Amino acid sequence: MAETKPIPKEDGMDHSLNLLREGYTFILNRRRGFNSDVFETHLLGQKAICMGGAEAAEVFYDESKFIRSGAAPQRVVKTLFGQGGVQTLDDAEHRNRKQMFMSVMSPQDIQRLRDISKKQWDMALTKWEQMEKVVLYEEAQEITTRIACEWAGILVAEQDVKTLSKDLTATFESAAAVGPSHWQGKHARNQLEKWLIVLVNEIRVGKLKVPEHTVFYKFSWHTDLNGDLLDVETVAVEIINILRPIVAISVYIAFVGLAIHHFPEEAAKVKSSDDETAQRFIQEVRRYYPFFPALVAQVREDFVWNGYEFPKDTLTLLDVYGTNHDPKIWNEPDLFYPDRFIDWKGSPFGFIPQGGGDYDMGHRCAGEWVTIEVMKISLDYLANRMNYDVPGQDLSFSVVSMPSIPNSKLILTNIKRKM
Ligand code: HEM
Known part of the structure; x- marks a missing residue:
């Protein structure tokens, strides 16, 4: 029997309210307070183990120790994930579904995405030159909606783009919200699912033709472990799992704009022809700014790690934001410093803005x-292909509200294409 020790434990009945109050820093604050990467608390009426750091992330991604099914709170499933989505599956069923997602991520698919993105940014810039002011976060939602639909294989009528963009935005803006904004997210998801169910049915009966390499085609014809087509509701949920997060890139685009404004000396290093500097700048935006706070799973079977007991079924949270700001991994983590990625070894567990581990086998x-x-x-356009002013506005952003977005949503004026 391995020797065990007690997990540092937070006193009190339930800390869900503190989680809402402290947002992205909830786990990090306590890891610092306990001087421990693991601690126990009470959240959503149950015992929860929180952990952070590269070692903890590696354990969290060990499938023999954790499962995802039943772990995510219903409010997240009903807005962000959708019922029966890939995020909630385990083992062979998960791998089958994940393969469907990875089948649309080939180098050719990514090149097509690049071409579409450039075209959409170019069209947006032409439009912006005629506008008095542009709210970058909102415009980016529209650009990414257009990119998402075209890349996924469907054409959306011009008059429908705004509504679609708003609905897709509502699904990720509402995940952590309570009250009207949460209901709006649920309503938006229902509308989207209904729309997509019709399209998938039309594809299956041959009424709607979509290219074979696209998300719409591949997902509509994907078969499960028994060789059966997925039910149309699930296909709709999974297509939203492509469209929604592409639109969520608008949050990062707002932060790219903010980083260019706040760190002009770093932005000046980024040149259109230099992919490496652009890559480093983007990695630092993903590390530095808050986006996804934490991941949730449940202990599969009792196990002991580093002397701590993890009992079966315990809700466990992995600190995403705190791991990206962990001083044991990142020198001066609160500094925006893209060059830190020059020597970065590419660890799959120390830099986890979009999760860690393996793409095909894990989550x-x-x-x-x-x-x-x-x-x-987006960085290339904002840093190299246009001139603009950033007038006085509230550029602060919260580490509590989720997703965090610059308060003014980043207003740009006097936009002119660079010749
Ligand atoms: C906007 C920026 C994005 C952020 C911050 C983000 C973040 C994340 C995170 C933290 C996870 C969970 C990892 C885990 O559970 O271990 C995840 C999963 C996922 N993301 Fe993203 N993501 C983003 C964009 C995208 C895009 C653009 C797509 C699709 C085109 C996408 C598709 C997915 C899918 C399908 C999963 C589920 C994977 C699984 O459960 O196996 N995400 N993402």
């Missing part, structure tokens, strides 16, 4: 390359 974000490429193109 790591299927869209990490999509995100990075869309962000790089």
